[in-house]
Amino acid sequence: MSEIILKTEQLTKRFSKRILAVDGLDLEVPRGQVFGLLGPNGSGKTTTLGMILGVISLTNGSFSWFGEGDHYTIRKRIGAILEQPNFYPFLSARQNLVVHSRIKDIRKPDIDGLLKLVGLSERANDPFKTYSLGMKQRLAIASAMIANPDVLIFDEPTNGLDPLGIAEIRQLILDIRDMNKTIILASHLLDEVQKVCSHFAVLRKGKKIYSGSVQEALYSSNTVSVGAENIISLVQAISTCPGAIAVERDADVVRFQVADGWSVAAINKYLVDHQVPVNFIEQKKSSLEEKFLEILRENDNIPSPALSFRS
Amino acid sequence: MMHQLRKITELEYYKFRHYRPFLIILGLYIFCFVISGFSIKSLLDWFLEKQKDDDVLKHFLETGLPLFDFVDIWQNLGWLATLFKYIPAFVVIISVTLEYSQKTIKQNIIDGLSKKEFLLSKVALVFAISIGSALLLLLLGLFLGFLYSPVKGLPYILENIEYVAAYGLEVFVFLCMALFAAFWIQKSGVTIILFLLYTACIEPIMTGILHYKFEWDVWYFPVEAINLIIRVPFQKYALLHVEDSIIWQDVFVSLGWAGIFIALSYWMLKRRDL
Numbered sequence A: 001m002s003e004i005i006l007k008t009e010q011l012t013k014r015f016s017k018r019i020l021a022v023d024g025l026d027l028e029v030p031r032g033q034v035f036g037l038l039g040p041n042g043s044g045k046t047t048t049l050g051m052i053l054g055v056i057s058l059t060n061g062s063f064s065w066f067g068e069g070d071h072y073t074i075r076k077r078i079g080a081i082l083e084q085p086n087f088y089p090f091l092s093a094r095q096n097l098v099v100h101s102r103i104k105d106i107r108k109p110d111i112d113g114l115l116k117l118v119g120l121s122e123r124a125n126d127p128f129k130t131y132s133l134g135m136k137q138r139l140a141i142a143s144a145m146i147a148n149p150d151v152l153i154f155d156e157p158t159n160g161l162d163p164l165g166i167a168e169i170r171q172l173i174l175d176i177r178d179m180n181k182t183i184i185l186a187s188h189l190l191d192e193v194q195k196v197c198s199h200f201a202v203l204r205k206g207k208k209i210y211s212g213s214v215q216e217a218l219y220s221s222n223t224v225s226v227g228a229e230n231i232i233s234l235v236q237a238i239s240t241c242p243g244a245i246a247v248e249r250d251a252d253v254v255r256f257q258v259a260d261g262w263s264v265a266a267i268n269k270y271l272v273d274h275q276v277p278v279n280f281i282e283q284k285k286s287s288l289e290e291k292f293l294e295i296l297r298e299n300d301n302i303p304s305p306a307l308s309f310r311s
Numbered sequence B: 001m002m003h004q005l006r007k008i009t010e011l012e013y014y015k016f017r018h019y020r021p022f023l024i025i026l027g028l029y030i031f032c033f034v035i036s037g038f039s040i041k042s043l044l045d046w047f048l049e050k051q052k053d054d055d056v057l058k059h060f061l062e063t064g065l066p067l068f069d070f071v072d073i074w075q076n077l078g079w080l081a082t083l084f085k086y087i088p089a090f091v092v093i094i095s096v097t098l099e100y101s102q103k104t105i106k107q108n109i110i111d112g113l114s115k116k117e118f119l120l121s122k123v124a125l126v127f128a129i130s131i132g133s134a135l136l137l138l139l140l141g142l143f144l145g146f147l148y149s150p151v152k153g154l155p156y157i158l159e160n161i162e163y164v165a166a167y168g169l170e171v172f173v174f175l176c177m178a179l180f181a182a183f184w185i186q187k188s189g190v191t192i193i194l195f196l197l198y199t200a201c202i203e204p205i206m207t208g209i210l211h212y213k214f215e216w217d218v219w220y221f222p223v224e225a226i227n228l229i230i231r232v233p234f235q236k237y238a239l240l241h242v243e244d245s246i247i248w249q250d251v252f253v254s255l256g257w258a259g260i261f262i263a264l265s266y267w268m269l270k271r272r273d274l
Helices: A045-052 A072-077 A093-103 A111-117 A133-144 A163-177 A190-196 A214-220 A231-240 A264-273 A288-300 A305-310 B002-016 B020-050 B072-101 B104-111 B115-148 B154-158 B162-185 B188-213 B222-228 B234-238 B248-271
Strands: A004-014 A020-030 A034-038 A060-065 A078-081 A151-155 A182-187 A199-204 A207-213 A222-228 A244-249 A254-258 A278-285
Touching: A004 A045, A020 A045, A020 A060, A020 A182, A020 A199, A020 A207, A034 A045, A034 A190, A045 A060, A045 A151, A045 A182, A060 A072, A072 A078, A072 B104, A078 A133, A078 B104, A093 A111, A093 A133, A093 B002, A093 B104, A111 A133, A133 A151, A133 A163, A163 A182, A163 A190, A182 A190, A190 A214, A190 A288, A199 A214, A199 A288, A207 A214, A207 A288, A214 A288, A222 A231, A222 A264, A231 A244, A231 A254, A231 A264, A264 A278, B002 B072, B002 B115, B020 B072, B020 B115, B072 B104, B072 B115, B072 B162, B072 B188, B104 B115, B115 B162, B115 B248, B162 B188, B162 B222, B162 B248, B188 B222, B222 B248
Parallel strands: A034 A182, A034 A199, A078 A151, A151 A182
Antiparallel strands: A004 A020, A004 A060, A199 A207, A222 A254, A222 A278, A244 A254
C-alpha cells in the first residue's frame, strides 16, 4: 500500500520579519510508516505539526491529509498531542476522554479498553491535576487513540520523563505501531527516532535538510577507523585518497567515511600502495547520532578539522 | 445543523458539569437573586419608616411600597436583578480563559473542532445562562407576587411579563460582552479587572461627560444600552414619570451589540494562532 497519509507542499510559517519558523517544507508520509521529525529545539517541528493540525495559520504552501485536503473535520480521524498533554485539570481521566470523544463524534468510546491499554485503569476517576507527568502523557496517548485513528502524531512524547517513564512511553508507541497505525513522531532525541521510527526527516532552521529511511541512514554512513605506526603519513595518505571523506584525526586513529563506490578493502589497498603500513582498521556502523551530526555539518558547510588540515 | 448545536451544547455541559467553582458561583447567583427578592421589601419598609415626614412617601406607610404587586413586579424585580449579572459574567470569563490557560482550546481544535464550533459552544453557554436567569426571574416573580400582591388574576400576572424576556436579553448581551473580553484578553485575572473597570467606571464616566457636558444625545454605548433595556422603575413611587414599557430601540441596539461582540470574538479567534 503506497497510500499517502500526509503530504505538505512548500509549507511555510513566518512569525515575524526575523523569525521564519518553517521554510518551504515538503513532506510525504505514506501509510504504515513511523515517521520521525528530527531536529534540534527551535527547528520548527512543533510549528510544522501546529500547521498541519489547524492551530497555526499557514504563511504559504499547503498540506493534505489522506489526499483529501485540510478541512477541519478530517482532524477527527487523527489522534494528536502537541507539546504537553492538555486536559481539563478538574476532570478525571474518564471524563476528559468523554469530552474528547464528543469532539470526535464518537458515541460509544471504548474508554475502559483505552485506559487499560495505557495502564491508567486504577486512577481513572481521579482528577487530571493529581496525575504525574508520565500518567498525563499516557492519558494523552489514550485520548489520541480514542477515535481509533489511522494516524497518530506525538510531539516530544518522552520530554521530561524519568528513564522508566521514557521506556513505558516508547513501548506504548511500539505497541501502537504494531496495530498498523501510521505514526508521526517529532523529537530532538536521536536515540528515540532510531529506536522507534522507520523513516525520518531532519529539520534545521525550518528547512528539511535530509529525509530517508532510518535503516539506510544507519548503513550509508560507514565510519572507518584506521591506526598506524606513523600517524602523520597515514593522515597525509588518507587525505589524498578519494575514497575517504570527512576525515577526522584523533590522537592515534584516523576516522573517515567511505565514499560512494569505494570499499574498506579498496582503501586498505590504497594505503598499502602508498607505503603506509596499517596496524589497525575497523569498520563501524554509525549510530543515528553520528549521521545526524554529519548531516548538520554538511548542511552548515563547517569543514571538519582534518579537512582543513588537507588544504 | 441540529446535530452540531446538540454536540456543542453537550460538549460545554461535559466540560463544566463537574467544575466546582462554576457550580459555586452559579449557586451564589441564585442565592443573591432569591435573598434580594426577599430582603428588599423589609429594607424599603425600614427606609419608609425613616422618611415618615416626607409628604410624597408617607402615604405608602400603611400599605408599604407596591413593589411586588403584579404588573409592577416584573419591571421592579427585573431591574433589581440586573445588579447580579456580573456573577454569570465571571462564569463566562472563567470558562473561556480557563481554556486558554490550560491550552484545552488548542487540544479541542486539534481533536477536530472548528474555531466556529468552539465559539458557538461558548455562545451556547451564554444562551443557557440567559434562559436560566429569565426562568429564575419568572419563578421568583410568581412566588413573591402570590405572596404580596393584592391582585392575583391572570391578566394582571401576564401584563408586563415581557420584562422577564427583557431580563434574559439583558443578561445575554452583557455575557456576550464578557465573552468578547475573555477571547480578547485571554487571561482570567486581567479580563475580570478590565471588564469591571470598563463596565462600572470607564463607560459610565465617559457617557456621563458626553451627555452632560457636551449634551450628546445618543445612547448607543454597550453598557448603557444594556442597562436601558429595563429602565429604573422606582422614581414612579415619588410620582415622577417613568418609562414602564420596553422600547424597541433599546432592544435593537442591544441585539446589535450582541452581534458585534460575537463577531469580534470570532474575528479574534480566527486571526490568532493558538
